[in-house]
Amino acid sequence: DTEVTQTPKHLVMGMTNKKSLKCEQHMGHRAMYWYKQKAKKPPELMFVYSYEKLSINESVPSRFSPECPNSSLLNLHLHALQPEDSALYLCASSRQLAGLYEQYFGPGTRLTVT
Amino acid sequence: AQKITQTQPGMFVQEKEAVTLDCTYDTSDPSYGLFWYKQPSSGEMIFLIYQGSYDQQNATEGRYSLNFQKARKSANLVISASQLGDSAMYFCAMRVPSGAGSYQLTFGKGTKLSVIP
Numbered sequence: 001d002t003e004v005t006q007t008p009k010h011l012v013m014g015m016t017n018k019k020s021l022k023c024e025q026h027m028g029h030r031a032m033y034w035y036k037q038k039a040k041k042p043p044e045l046m047f048v049y050s051y052e053k054l055s056i057n058e059s060v061p062s063r064f065s066p067e068c069p070n071s072s073l074l075n076l077h078l079h080a081l082q083p084e085d086s087a088l089y090l091c092a093s094s095r096q097l098a099g100l101y102e103q104y105f106g107p108g109t110r111l112t113v114t
Numbered sequence: 115a116q117k118i119t120q121t122q123p124g125m126f127v128q129e130k131e132a133v134t135l136d137c138t139y140d141t142s143d144p145s146y147g148l149f150w151y152k153q154p155s156s157g158e159m160i161f162l163i164y165q166g167s168y169d170q171q172n173a174t175e176g177r178y179s180l181n182f183q184k185a186r187k188s189a190n191l192v193i194s195a196s197q198l199g200d201s202a203m204y205f206c207a208m209r210v211p212s213g214a215g216s217y218q219l220t221f222g223k224g225t226k227l228s229v230i231p
Contacts, residue, residue: 042205042221043159055216088157098215100147100166105159 003027004106006091012112015081021109023074023091029104031055031097032074034066035090037108043090049074050097081113116141116210120222127196128230134181135191135225137206147209148189149219150180154202162204165189193227201229 004025013019023032031050035043048056049068063085065077074091088110092103117140127133139148150162165173165180173180181190193200203224212218 040224042224045218048216050216090157090159092159098211098217100145100164100209100217102147102149102161102164103219104161105151108157108159110157 004091004093004104006089006106006109008109009107010110010112012114013078013081014114015083017081018077018079020078021076021089021091021111023076023106024072025093025104025106026072027093027095027104028071029093029095030071031094031101032068033092033094033103034074034076035092035105037088037090047076048097055097078111081111083113086111086113116143116208116218116220118206118208118220118222120206120225122225123223124226124228126228126230127193127200129198130195132192132194133196133227135193135204135206135227137189137191137222139187139189139206139208141208141210143210145211148180148182149207149209150178150189150191151205151207152200152202153205153224159205163191196229198229198231201227203227 007022034046037043046060047066052068067075088108090108091106094101094103119138146167148165152160163175165182177194179192205224206222
């Protein structure tokens with residue numbers, strides 16, 4: 001089973017709203033990732049968690065707040081977003097952060113900020 | 115710095131024909147991994163195939179094969195017997211050490227493949 005699940009599939013939110021994206025994997029992977037992808041562009045790395053600790057934060061604005069409650073779950077809390085934050089948000093996991101392991105991606109959440 | 119180059123923004127192929135998607139890479143690290151992902155319009159990034167820098171043989175997975183030419187720093191994806199369901203964006207990616215025990219995945223800009231019936 002190489003499944004990464006993400007909820008919700010679609011999200012529309014206003015600039016004053018607070019919402020959360022959820023990601024889950026049951027492959028025993030110890031590294032989990034958030035990516036942002038704009039239309040017709042490759043994914044851009046936002047955050048990386050390794051063994052439930054934040055390892056990489058690619059200078060993402062504080063209106064995005066990641067959380068890793070346990071080894072299977074990854075959340076992305078959203079607050080006071082801007083219209084330019086509208087994008088596809090992809091979650092991924094890999095066996096570990098170190099090593100040449102493939103990353104498995106979830107289906108993504110399409111976020112629209114109005 | 116690590117770099118992946120995909121020079122074909124779009125490609126067309128006739129159904130049942132083979133197609134090659136180009137990918138070149140640049141890294142000074144001797145240990146790296148090369149990956150191909152497929153992204154249909156639905157958005158999910160689907161892992162297709164992996165080639166390690168020390169692998170002697172080209173990777174194959176069903177209808178997908180990776181033409182790895184290390185001296186030329188190329189890792190082209192070959193899809194045999196194209197199907198309509200192969201229409202998608204294809205990303206080449208490279209994973210290399212990025213310091214402090216961390217590894218980073220660098221993506222190319224992608225190639226949009228369209229399969230014609």
